[in-house]
Amino acid sequence: MPKLIIFDLDGTLLNTIEDLANSVNYALQSYNFPTHPLEAYNLFIGNGVNKLLERALPEDKRNPDFVSMLKVEFIKHYFAHAEEFTKPYNGISELLSRLQAEGYQLGVASNKVHDATVQLVDKFFPEIKFTAVFGQREGYPVKPNPGILEEIIELAQVEKSDVLYVGDSGVDVATAYNAKVPFSGVLWGFRPRKELEEVGATRFAETTEELYRLISQSLI
Numbered sequence: 001m002p003k004l005i006i007f008d009l010d011g012t013l014l015n016t017i018e019d020l021a022n023s024v025n026y027a028l029q030s031y032n033f034p035t036h037p038l039e040a041y042n043l044f045i046g047n048g049v050n051k052l053l054e055r056a057l058p059e060d061k062r063n064p065d066f067v068s069m070l071k072v073e074f075i076k077h078y079f080a081h082a083e084e085f086t087k088p089y090n091g092i093s094e095l096l097s098r099l100q101a102e103g104y105q106l107g108v109a110s111n112k113v114h115d116a117t118v119q120l121v122d123k124f125f126p127e128i129k130f131t132a133v134f135g136q137r138e139g140y141p142v143k144p145n146p147g148i149l150e151e152i153i154e155l156a157q158v159e160k161s162d163v164l165y166v167g168d169s170g171v172d173v174a175t176a177y178n179a180k181v182p183f184s185g186v187l188w189g190f191r192p193r194k195e196l197e198e199v200g201a202t203r204f205a206e207t208t209e210e211l212y213r214l215i216s217q218s219l220i
Contacts, residue, residue, distance in 0.1 A: 002182070002215060004131065004156045005099060006149060008167035009110035009117055010045055011189030013092050014124060016112075017041050018085035019078065024056050027073035031066075033058060042190045046169045048111040048142040049074065075113065082116055088124050089188050091208030096128050098212065107152040108133040111142045111171070131156045144171050146179030153181070164215065173199040184214055 010016045018038060025035040036044075036056060044055040053070045054062045099106060107130055110117045117135025121128075132152045136142055153163055165176040168189025173196050176183035185196040185204045193204060205211035 002104070002164040003162040004105040004107065004153065004158045005164045005166060005215065006107040006109050006152055008165075008169070008172050009108055009112055009120070009135070011168035011191070012089075012166060012172075012186055013096075013108070014086055014088055014120060016082075016086045016120070017045065017190060019082050020045060020052070022084075023074050023078035023081060024052065024070075026077045027053070027070040028056060030073045031069065033061065045190055046111065046171045048136050049113055051142075078113075078116060079119075082120060083123055086120065086124075089208070093125065095208040095212055096125055099215070100128055102216075104215075105131045105156045105158070107131045107156065109143070109148045109152060109165070109175075110135045112136060144174035144178055146175060149175060149179040149181060153179075166211065168196075170195045170199040172196075173201045184211065186211065 007013050021036070021038050021041040024041070028035050044052050049071060050067055053067045053074060057066055057070070096106060106128060108117065108121055112135045114135035114137045118133055121130065121133045132155050134148050134152065141147055149165060153160060160179070160181050163181040165172065165179070165181050165183050166186060167173070168186050169191040173183055173185065177200060183201060183203070185201045187193055187204055187206045203214060205214060
């Protein structure tokens with residue numbers, strides 16, 4: 001049974017896709033680039049803001065200069081509108097409260113910009129005392145680099161065998177593999193089960209109740 005459960009944020013705890021899509025489309029419109037439908041962003045999100053913006057740009061504009069230009073507009077818009085459509089997935093708030101009450105340590109490891117990660121976690125889960133909440137910080141590599149998980153594990157003072165990482169994407173599977181910690185995939189997020197399986201995931205939860213059973217019945 002794990003002692004520390006670390007969650008991805010976008011697509012795992014929170015459905016953030018509409019606010020992210022709106023802010024990227026705003027940045028694209030600012031420079032007269034074509035925008036994308038909401039469903040396209042399911043495949044754009046997952047590797048941090050720079051990769052998100054790169055994927056959204058026209059193919060012949062995918063370079064660091066254009067990414068930097070878009071990033072200014074994106075961040076300005078996103079911090080003003082990050083909570084308009086974002087909400088926890090069904091059962092997530094109850095799951096976190098239940099796990100906390102039963103003594104599990106909880107953490108968040110996201111490729112979202114750090115300040116936005118903290119802002120959203122504080123907004124939607126104010127009663128949860130997370131061991132650590134980390135997003136993408138300057139000078140730190142993005143997932144699937146395992147550093148973000150290893151930092152949380154060190155703060156929690158537990159062994160890697162006592163950790164579970166929970167996420168919705170192939171990036172999350174690879175992050176867990178690189179950190180050498182157990183992983184469970186959730187199927188309510190942005191990416192299909194096939195993507196997670198192709199990277200090596202073998203355990204999945206379709207609902208928060210299923211995830212709780214995996215955790216509490218030592219099925220991890």
